[in-house]
Amino acid sequence: MMTLLHNEKMAPELLPFQFSLVEKMLRLISSREQSIEQNRQGDVDDRFYLNIYRMELERVKFIMKSYLRTRLAKIERHLVYIVEKDRSELLSEAEKIFALNLLEARKTHFQETFFEKVPRELNIFEQDPVPDRVSK
Secondary structure, three states, X not given: OHHHHHHXXXXXXOOOOOHHHHHHHHHHHHHHHHHHHHOOOOOHHHHHHHHHHHHHHHHHHHHHHHHHHHHHHHHHHOHHHHHHOOOHHHOOHHHXXXXXXXXXXXXXXXXXXXXXXXXXXXXXXXXXXXXXXXXX
């Protein structure tokens, strides 16, 4: 997971979403949390080790959240490129929904703010209905 996070942070473009690894890590986190909750009422030594397991679990969750935050930041930064070049195969389903919602929000904001004053041929949002291409 650390390698995945490091690669995503260092790559200038968005890397393909690692469905299998992320799903596996989420299942592992969930099972570990259940295990910790079941063994919560033990003696002092058990609670000490459970606290260590809990801290390790929090570290893994932090890495997972960092990976997802990094991907969302790249999607925000390169939204037009991802949509124009139809790079939707790099995104998870939740990221596709996020990208479409963000594009619609930006389009609405830009239209209301200043594209009403710009000629139609210079308005990139009026030239091509972009959201249809991302939803493939």
